[in-house]
Amino acid sequence: MTPFNYAARSADPTDFIREDLAVAHREAWQHIAAPGSWLSGEKRIAVAEETRRARSCALCADRKTALSPFSSSGEHDHSDVLSPQLVDQIHRVTTDAGRLTRAWYTSLLSEGLSAEEYVEALGVTVVAISIDEFHHALGMPYEPLPAPLEGKPSHYRPSGAEIEEGQAWVPILAPGRTTPPEKDIFAGIPPGAAPNVIRALSLVPAEVRAWKMVSSAQYLSTAEMRSFETKRAIDRSQIELVAGRVSAINECFY
Amino acid sequence: MLRASIEYHGSQGDLRAITEGSKSGDSGVLHGVELTAFAEAALQGDPASLATARDNLRAVAGSQAVVDAAGVIANFQRMVRIADGAGISLDAPVGMMSSDFREALGLESFASAERSRELSHLQRIVAPLLRRVANFGLRRVGRRSRR
Numbered sequence: 001m002t003p004f005n006y007a008a009r010s011a012d013p014t015d016f017i018r019e020d021l022a023v024a025h026r027e028a029w030q031h032i033a034a035p036g037s038w039l040s041g042e043k044r045i046a047v048a049e050e051t052r053r054a055r056s057c058a059l060c061a062d063r064k065t066a067l068s069p070f071s072s073s074g075e076h077d078h079s080d081v082l083s084p085q086l087v088d089q090i091h092r093v094t095t096d097a098g099r100l101t102r103a104w105y106t107s108l109l110s111e112g113l114s115a116e117e118y119v120e121a122l123g124v125t126v127v128a129i130s131i132d133e134f135h136h137a138l139g140m141p142y143e144p145l146p147a148p149l150e151g152k153p154s155h156y157r158p159s160g161a162e163i164e165e166g167q168a169w170v171p172i173l174a175p176g177r178t179t180p181p182e183k184d185i186f187a188g189i190p191p192g193a194a195p196n197v198i199r200a201l202s203l204v205p206a207e208v209r210a211w212k213m214v215s216s217a218q219y220l221s222t223a224e225m226r227s228f229e230t231k232r233a234i235d236r237s238q239i240e241l242v243a244g245r246v247s248a249i250n251e252c253f254y
Numbered sequence: 255m256l257r258a259s260i261e262y263h264g265s266q267g268d269l270r271a272i273t274e275g276s277k278s279g280d281s282g283v284l285h286g287v288e289l290t291a292f293a294e295a296a297l298q299g300d301p302a303s304l305a306t307a308r309d310n311l312r313a314v315a316g317s318q319a320v321v322d323a324a325g326v327i328a329n330f331q332r333m334v335r336i337a338d339g340a341g342i343s344l345d346a347p348v349g350m351m352s353s354d355f356r357e358a359l360g361l362e363s364f365a366s367a368e369r370s371r372e373l374s375h376l377q378r379i380v381a382p383l384l385r386r387v388a389n390f391g392l393r394r395v396g397r398r399s400r401r
Contacts, residue, residue, distance in 0.1 A: 127332065
């Protein structure tokens with residue numbers, strides 16, 4: 001059966017789901033299943049599975065209500081495919097991202113997780129969450145995860161990615177330091193105007209491309225973001241009201 | 255971006271809808287109450303509340319609006335986690351453009367606000383002027399496009 005066959009699955013048959021959404025979600029699933037830059041297909045699928053497991057994880061629920069998210073100890077509900085550091089990353093990003101700290105991120109690195117693995121897992125986590133959240137919002141069951149594809153990670157690291165103090169915890173690319181393989185990431189953005197949120201995952205360029213692809217369908221493309229006229233059923237102020245409310249509930253300052 | 259789009263469309267908006275949500279009443283954005291209620295139910299509500307929120311939005315704005323709003327909710331469930339997970343700070347131009355309402359809406363109290371530097375003295379002086387120029391430009395471009 002074709003994944004994301006929305007015509008057959010909508011909770012309400014009048015909710016016609018645009019084909020570009022189905023296509024983007026399908027491509028994102030293929031992207032997650034394939035070997036990445038630092039994680040195998042098996043591990044990437046395990047990351048997506050862990051985002052779902054985190055929603056019912058007892059430790060995460062306990063931490064979410066604690067005054068400090070670092071006061072509760074214990075073990076996450078988890079599979080055995082991923083390291084404890086990756087499991088902790090995925091669970092915290094899924095359930096309590098607003099209270100992450102640089103000290104916590106640094107502790108994961110000191111325990112053996114690489115910045116590249118962290119960023120790739122973050123990319124897979126957020127794409128999986130956004131597709132699941134789309135289904136949840138429309139009252140549809142989650143799409144079954146695809147089978148992982150065989151192959152080895154490429155270990156591709158863009159030259160020029162480095163820690164920029166005061167900009168991000170993770171190494172990021174500056175538009176002025178991109179080499180031809182990564183030029184597309186900042187395409188259409190005036191020099192010096194690349195927002196940090198586009199640079200955030202740039203240590204693993206394939207993850208930037210994946211979220212931009214999904215974002216173009218769920219929200220707006222980079223070019224459409226600079227225009228205030230949309231081709232959606234809701235206008236730009238309605239879109240931004242929803243975006244702002246979601247961010248505020250999540251206590252996201254950005 | 256909400257304020258920019260309100261300026262562009264030449265309308266009046268109440269940004270408290272972002273922090274206070276559907277309870278804040280009329281945000282000045284068309285179907286704002288139903289849209290924010292849908293977002294709240296998607297993030298917090300039980301399935302019955304979510305279904306009701308969908309029905310209410312569908313009744314006033316149509317089915318396609320429900321699907322498009324669901325896409326935006328999904329997208330920003332991703333974006334907030336990218337920002338928080340990568341520990342990015344607020345870009346300086348955005349910080350200058352939004353410093354007034356961030357303070358007014360209490361966004362500075364969010365834990366993630368600690369990642370962003372405070373505006374410099376010079377940036378604080380320039381920010382109101384920058385906002386006026388930007389808002390004037392947005393209104394003008396918006397008027398032109400509506401002609």
